[in-house]
Amino acid sequence: MYLSKVTPADWKYEQTEPIASGHLDVQSNGHQIYWAEYGNPDGEPVMCVHGGPGGGSDAYMARFFAPTRYKVLVFDQRGCGKSRPSASDDDARPALVGNTTTDLIEDMNKLRSHRGITGKMHLFGGSWGSTLSLAYAIAHPEHVSRLILRGIFLCRKKDLDFFYxxxxxxxxxxxxxxxxxxxxxxxxxxxxxxxxxxxxxxxxxxxxxxxxxxxxxxxxxxxxxxxxxxxxxxxxxxxxxxxxxxxxxxxxxxxxxxxxxxxxxxxxxxxxxxxxxxGTGESNREQNFILEHAERLKGIPIHIVHGRYDMVCPMFQAEELVAALRKVGHTDVDYRRTPAGHSMLEKENCWALTDILDHLPSPVDTA
Structure with a gap:
């Protein structure tokens, strides 16, 4: 039987232990986000943005990156993973208060400062991680070197209706x-x-x-x-x-x-x-925020990997994003359609993402 998920033999890089980890207080009402850093502490900074929202991070996210080249920062967004409080608690309300996209973007800023990132960083995210990475780049293009995205999710009503x-x-x-x-x-x-x-x-x-x-x-x-x-x-x-x-x-x-x-x-x-x-509230379910703000992404090189058979975030979302970027004159978009499903652990998705990261031009090359 064919199984599409990666096996240990499919990874290029070994799993490593974090070189540092901890919790960061991000809000006075009690939110603490868990973070872990892998790779080269002096390497090119990259922030990994997990999916869901609510999926939590995992150590394997660091395996996409050459450990001698990259400083890899993973974190659990509010309410999930090892962050506190947790939405898995019997009373989930404290984990959901102050838990919005704007809050998560500010957490990313606080985390990059906490870990000494003062210049631009790469963002690596898939599914909801692609949504949040794009939203962060729209809000703070000055902080983003490149976007490496998988399983584009625009989070509009039609995208959610297709799946849910x-x-x-x-x-x-x-x-x-x-x-x-x-x-x-x-x-x-x-x-x-x-x-x-x-x-x-x-x-x-x-x-x-x-x-x-x-x-x-x-x-x-x-x-x-x-x-x-x-x-x-x-x-x-x-x-x-x-x-x-x-x-x-x-x-x-x-x-x-x-x-x-x-x-x-x-x-x-x-x-x-x-x-x-x-926006917020049920009326905001009709939003088309990311495509309406594609102009803000024009100066950021973007790499997209999307499975042709992705049924969680169907490929029409990636097609629409690429079209919107090209419409505003974005000329540096690398778009790869893989014979795979949704997960970053689908073999073809894993290999494509690793290949992109291995061949990114170094800061010296682009200076």
Whole structure:
């Protein structure tokens, strides 16, 4: 059986231990973000921006980089991973207060200062990590040397509807209805698990229906268990669709309760607010912030890797971004379409990203 996820033999660089790590206080009301630094402390600085939102970082992100060349900084965004407080706590509200895209951008500024980055840095991010990297570059182009992005996610309503809404509204009566396109068409068994958590009469807006579950205090123990099951269904839907071919005999860590609670709650918190891109509230779900601000990215070289068979962040988002960049006169865009799915751990995505990073011109070459 073909499995699309990388094996130990597929990596070019070995896993290394961090040369430094810790927690950084980023807000007076209690948020502390976890960070770790790998590679060469005097190397080219690069900040890795994880997905989700709520996915947390992982040590393997440093394996894309030549350890003698790069100073690699990874961090857990607010509310997830090893950051504190955690949205996996029974009471997730403290982790979601002061947790917006603007807050995360400011955290990135505080972290770069904390780790002594005074000039430009590369940003490396995929999925939501591409969204946040682009939003950061729009806000602070003066801090960004290059963007190395995978699985472009613009976080607009149509992008979310393709993945989270699909045929849910009519699923009870016609689960095979394909009049509206969506990721459900390729993963029907995973879709069934995701949809059936929500009562049929509430499926016309799945993001809102899940928000209703996650945002309320549980009424009793049974309701608490229902909330956990909903979080596992939400997170499991993404975990089971991120690869072309995954070993189904192994546990899906997306469905582990602690991870799922933080991941699902934070994602839904962002998505019901249009990712806090240019606004807040449900009316902001119609935002098109990144494409409307493409002009701000014009001076930053951008490298994009996108799987042709990505069903979490379908490739039309990358196509639209590249078109918008070219429309504003951006001439330094490297766009690579791979025969892969969504995850950065898909073999072809991993190899393409490593190749890009190995062949970036050095600062000396571009000075």
């Amino acid at each position: 809404q699909g045929n849910a509204a009519v699923y009870e009566n016609d689960p095979h209805d394909v009049s509206l396109p969506g990721s459900f068409q390729l993963y029907p068994e995973a879709w069934d698990d995701y949809v059936r958590v929500i009562p049929p009469e509430e499926r016309h807006d799945m993001i809102r229906a899940y928000d209703t579950i996650f945002s309320r205090e549980p009424r009793d123990e049974a309701d608490l268990q229902y909330q956990i099951r909903a979080a596992q269904a939400w997170a499991g839907w993404e975990g089971r669709t991120s690869y072309l071919s995954l070993d189904a005999s192994k546990p899906n860590h997306y469905e582990e309760a602690t991870f799922a609670k933080a991941f699902a709650r934070i994602e839904n918190h962002y998505f019901i607010n249009g990712a806090f891109l240019g």
